[in-house]
Amino acid sequence: MSDDAIQVSGVVKRYGATTAVDNVSFNVAQGEFVSLLGPSGCGKTTTLRMIAGFVEPTAGALRVNDRDVTHLPPEKRELGFVFQNYALWPHMTVAENVGFGLKLRRKSRTFIREKIAESLSVTGLSGYEDRLPRQLSGGQQQRVALARALALEPQVLLMDEPLSNLDRALRVTMRRELKELQARMKMTTLYVTHDQEEALSLSNRVVIMNKGRVEQVAAPYELYENPATSFVADFVGITNFLEGSAVGVDGGSMGVRLRSGQVLRAVAKTAVTPGAEVRALIRPERVTLTTKPVDGENVLSGQVILSEYFGAVLRYSVRLDGGEILRAEVHNFDNFVETGAKVWICVLPEHLRIIPQE
Ligand code: ADP
Ligand code: MG
Numbered sequence: 001m002s003d004d005a006i007q008v009s010g011v012v013k014r015y016g017a018t019t020a021v022d023n024v025s026f027n028v029a030q031g032e033f034v035s036l037l038g039p040s041g042c043g044k045t046t047t048l049r050m051i052a053g054f055v056e057p058t059a060g061a062l063r064v065n066d067r068d069v070t071h072l073p074p075e076k077r078e079l080g081f082v083f084q085n086y087a088l089w090p091h092m093t094v095a096e097n098v099g100f101g102l103k104l105r106r107k108s109r110t111f112i113r114e115k116i117a118e119s120l121s122v123t124g125l126s127g128y129e130d131r132l133p134r135q136l137s138g139g140q141q142q143r144v145a146l147a148r149a150l151a152l153e154p155q156v157l158l159m160d161e162p163l164s165n166l167d168r169a170l171r172v173t174m175r176r177e178l179k180e181l182q183a184r185m186k187m188t189t190l191y192v193t194h195d196q197e198e199a200l201s202l203s204n205r206v207v208i209m210n211k212g213r214v215e216q217v218a219a220p221y222e223l224y225e226n227p228a229t230s231f232v233a234d235f236v237g238i239t240n241f242l243e244g245s246a247v248g249v250d251g252g253s254m255g256v257r258l259r260s261g262q263v264l265r266a267v268a269k270t271a272v273t274p275g276a277e278v279r280a281l282i283r284p285e286r287v288t289l290t291t292k293p294v295d296g297e298n299v300l301s302g303q304v305i306l307s308e309y310f311g312a313v314l315r316y317s318v319r320l321d322g323g324e325i326l327r328a329e330v331h332n333f334d335n336f337v338e339t340g341a342k343v344w345i346c347v348l349p350e351h352l353r354i355i356p357q358e
Pocket of ligand 1: 015018019020038039042043045046
């Protein structure tokens with residue numbers, strides 16, 4: 001017995017010479033919200049469609065609620081789907097759209113009426129029963145699509161970029177509504193998105209994909225603070241990469257010798273061998289920046305080449321004395337530093353990660 005609602009094991013999908021999905025494995029626990037995150041074309045939709053049963057895997061196995069569904073047709077998998085283009089039937093009312101799946105399953109009229117009312121209520125659409133899709137806003141149409149999936153009471157809900165056709169303000173509102181709804185209904189959800197903000201804010205865990213492969217599976221905090229690869233660090237948030245070679249430093253911890261010869265001490269989460277070519281990762285918001293000379297460990301000096309004011313935050317591009325450009329982001333209660341100023345930047349070892357160069 002497994003507690004997982006979804007288990008994806010070594011799944012591969014090839015289209016001729018193209019490998020769309022390349023040996024992907026991950027699981028989704030009961031009640032968990034997991035996102036598949038990655039750039040366009042990395043294989044997210046193909047992975048989701050294999051789980052749904054619309055695409056046959058070339059290899060690998062899929063289990064839903066501990067049942068092997070690899071070769072079952074979609075309707076036997078007890079999954080709900082919400083897609084990017086809501087795919088509502090234009091000639092049917094909201095209530096008819098939501099009840100259609102139940103009608104196909106030959107449920108009683110009373111049962112269907114109850115389920116429609118319930119699904120419209122949880123999605124905030126009570127009162128819209130008799131509208132046609134074209135009489136609704138994009139956000140409302142998307143909620144109808146969600147209500148239609150919920151009406152079938154799926155054990156697991158699969159969503160493919162459900163918010164990406166909405167404008168930004170609506171997307172943020174719908175994102176919050178979705179999070180509340182999922183928390184309330186404790187529904188197992190697998191959510192596909194290319195939007196890191198959506199993935200980080202909605203998910204218990206995120207599966208980061210790149211070129212058909214899984215780069216990392218981790219909770220949002222882990223992903224951001226301890227990216228396993230340069231790809232993850234670059235895709236999730238903004239990161240400075242400083243290239244150098246790994247060195248052992250006092251006390252058994254790791255360091256990176258920059259091109260300038262300067263050594264920075266860091267926390268290495270993955271094993272790196274001394275001498276190996278590595279990258280030091282520094283998040284822009286993890287540095288302190290001052291115009292007063294500072295002495296000591298992990299201090300870099302340079303000159304501000306671009307200074308930007310954004311109200312709540314101040315952003316700087318600094319050309320380090322070693323030649324690299326480092327981006328820094330500080331809160332507005334620090335003093336604004338003008339372009340051209342000489343600055344000192346401190347990074348605590350625990351905020352500096354070393355990863356191997358790929
Ligand atoms: P994503 O959803 O992450 O944008 P997809 O899963 O849609 O990525 O696509 C992954 C790769 O597989 C892409 O290179 C895409 O062109 C290819 N692909 C997807 N579906 C097909 C198909 N039916 N036939 C051929 N190639 C496909
Ligand atoms: Mg897609």
